[in-house]
Amino acid sequence: MPRQRQRRSVRVSFPDYSSQVEVERGKSVLEAVRQAGLALESECGGRGTCGRCRVRFLGQAPAPTGDDRLLLGDEAIAQGWRLACQAILTEDGRLALPPPVVEGGLRILTEAYGPAQPPAAAPAAPAGTFGAAVDVGTTTVVCYLLDLGEASQVGVASFANPQRRLGPDVVSRILYAHQGREQLLEARDCLVAAIEEALVGLCAKRRVPLRALSRIAVVGNPTMLHLLLGVDPWSLGVAPYQPTFTDAPPVAATEVGFRRLARAELVPLPAVAGHLGSDAVAGLLALGLPRRRGLFLFIDLGTNGEMVLTSDGDAVGASCAAGPAFEGVHISSGMSALPGAIEWVDEEDGRLALATIGGAEPQGICGSGLVDAVALLLRRGLL
Ligand code: FES
Numbered sequence: 001m002p003r004q005r006q007r008r009s010v011r012v013s014f015p016d017y018s019s020q021v022e023v024e025r026g027k028s029v030l031e032a033v034r035q036a037g038l039a040l041e042s043e044c045g046g047r048g049t050c051g052r053c054r055v056r057f058l059g060q061a062p063a064p065t066g067d068d069r070l071l072l073g074d075e076a077i078a079q080g081w082r083l084a085c086q087a088i089l090t091e092d093g094r095l096a097l098p099p100p101v102v103e104g105g106l107r108i109l110t111e112a113y114g115p116a117q118p119p120a121a122a123p124a125a126p127a128g129t130f131g132a133a134v135d136v137g138t139t140t141v142v143c144y145l146l147d148l149g150e151a152s153q154v155g156v157a158s159f160a161n162p163q164r165r166l167g168p169d170v171v172s173r174i175l176y177a178h179q180g181r182e183q184l185l186e187a188r189d190c191l192v193a194a195i196e197e198a199l200v201g202l203c204a205k206r207r208v209p210l211r212a213l214s215r216i217a218v219v220g221n222p223t224m225l226h227l228l229l230g231v232d233p234w235s236l237g238v239a240p241y242q243p244t245f246t247d248a249p250p251v252a253a254t255e256v257g258f259r260r261l262a263r264a265e266l267v268p269l270p271a272v273a274g275h276l277g278s279d280a281v282a283g284l285l286a287l288g289l290p291r292r293r294g295l296f297l298f299i300d301l302g303t304n305g306e307m308v309l310t311s312d313g314d315a316v317g318a319s320c321a322a323g324p325a326f327e328g329v330h331i332s333s334g335m336s337a338l339p340g341a342i343e344w345v346d347e348e349d350g351r352l353a354l355a356t357i358g359g360a361e362p363q364g365i366c367g368s369g370l371v372d373a374v375a376l377l378l379r380r381g382l383l
Pocket of ligand 1: 041044046052086
């Protein structure tokens with residue numbers, strides 16, 4: 001009997017999404033999920049430590065790994081749940097994913113409150129010249145279309161950063177992008193494609209010809225700018241947490257993967273150091289703080305939080321991972337502030353009392369619930 005040659009790829013289907021992908025044998029389930037373009041939480045960047053990437057095999061599941069046992073528990077394992085980043089594909093399989101995180105409540109701030117300070121000397125641009133300003137946040141991205149000749153804003157668009165499926169915070173994205181060139185470009189390309197789609201949409205709405213868009217100024221924390229420019233951000237993930245660059249020269253947008261805005265130049269604003277990025281620099285400039293007398297504290301409370309204290313033009317700044325603190329990251333039952341998250345904990349008549357967002361069945365606990373729980377434990381002398 002002639003032996004059948006083993007296929008080099010396996011077929012993975014996701015019946016709930018009517019989706020199927022052909023994946024190289026030996027890849028992880030997490031890679032198959034990403035290849036299918038589906039969303040799955042992966043906070044540790046695939047290191048098998050966060051337990052968020054669980055998937056359920058609808059058939060024969062592979063033998064559980066030590067991480068599966070540690071993070072999922074016997075009952076879930078018996079039901080076919082495995083960690084997607086640890087499960088290696090050796091044969092065709094059918095998979096179910098946990099219900100997607102509800103993002104209906106994601107509100108993105110796109111407007112300024114209070115007057116921005118105009119730059120000391122704004123360079124004049126010829127009439128009919130357009131530009132864009134893009135704020136690349138770890139969680140959200142906001143794009144503004146600007147009439148440079150008129151020095152006015154003509155449109156704004158915002159969306160959730162598509163890199164979220166690669167990891168929710170800067171550390172997990174650093175880990176993901178550092179795996180190899182393919183992953184680095186995946187992180188860059190999904191972001192570039194989303195920015196381009198938003199800007200092309202704004203141009204269409206305002207009847208601005210794409211060739212009139214000459215400049216795209218970009219700000220973001222250093223990890224976001226590294227990823228946008230296709231530079232491995234690894235040095236930001238290890239001590240002493242310094243970026244490869246703080247001040248990148250302008251590049252042709254096509255060099256980083258833009259296709260339709262072929263005439264535009266991408267202008268990254270300079271960052272400061274560590275995780276203190278050009279978004280903080282832009283905030284200080286917009287408020288005119290470098291020129292203002294007195295003491296001011298500038299706080300950008302984002303997923304990557306940044307703060308700068310200014311005093312008569314002098315400034316000192318710091319950054320911190322603010323987002324995960326509010327989203328229960330690395331807490332076994334932690335979750336974002338979404339429906340079902342325990343947001344309030346106290347005691348009433350000697351009994352534990354809870355409230356969840358939206359009054360839904362408890363799904364996990366978010367930052368405000370954690371703070372309440374810690375306060376209660378302290379009060380009761382249990383902590
Ligand atoms: Fe799989 Fe964290 S355990 S991504």
